[in-house]
Amino acid sequence: QVQLVESGGGLVQPGGSLRLSCAASGFPISSSILRWYRQAPGKERELVASIGTSDSSTTYADSVKGRFTISRDNTKNTVYLQMNSLKPEDAAVYNCHTSLFLTTYWGQGTQVTLSS
Numbered sequence: 001q002v003q004l005v006e007s008g009g010g011l012v013q014p015g016g017s018l019r020l021s022c023a024a025s026g027f028p029i030s031s032s033i034l035r036w037y038r039q040a041p042g043k044e045r046e047l048v049a050s051i052g053t054s055d056s057s058t059t060y061a062d063s064v065k066g067r068f069t070i071s072r073d074n075t076k077n078t079v080y081l082q083m084n085s086l087k088p089e090d091a092a093v094y095n096c097h098t099s100l101f102l103t104t105y106w107g108q109g110t111q112v113t114l115s116s
Contacts, residue, residue: 002026002105004096009110012086020081020110022096030074032100036081038092038112048094049081063089088114 008020022034035050049070050059058070069082079096091114096107 002098002100002103004098004105004107006094006096006107006110009094009112011113011115013115014086014088016086017082017084018086018112020083020094020112022079022081022107024077024079024096024098027098027100028074029072029077029079029098032098034070034072034079035097036070036079036094037097038090038094040089040092043092046092051079083112086112086114088116090114 003025005023006020008018010018012018031053033050033052036048037045038048039045046061048061048064049068051057051070051072060068067085071080083090091112093109093111095109098105
C-alpha cells in the first residue's frame with residue numbers, strides 16, 4: 001500500500017528555516033518523481049519543488065528558488081524540503097505527491113505557519 005507521510009511543519013519566524021520530511025512506503029522513491037505542493041487559504045495549490053529519479057533533476061517554483069532545496073534519501077525512502085529564509089507568503093499546508101502507474105498519491109499535509 002502506497003503511503004506518504006509528511007512531518008516537520010510548525011510555527012517559525014520570518015527569516016527562519018524548517019525542514020519538511022515525506023516518508024514514503026509501498027514503493028521505492030528512487031524510481032519515482034516526488035513533488036512538494038503547497039496551498040494557502042484562498043489560494044490555488046502551487047507546485048513548489050520536484051525531484052526526479054536522478055539527484056540532479058530538480059525543479060523549483062520561481063517563488064522559492066534559492067531558498068528551498070528538495071532532496072532525497074533513498075536508504076530512508078524519504079524526501080525532504082529544506083526551507084530557508086522563510087517569508088510570510090510561504091505559510092501554507094505542504095503536501096507530498098507522487099504518481100505511480102497513472103494513480104496519484106498525496107500525503108495528509110503538514111502546516112507551515114509564519115509568526116508575525
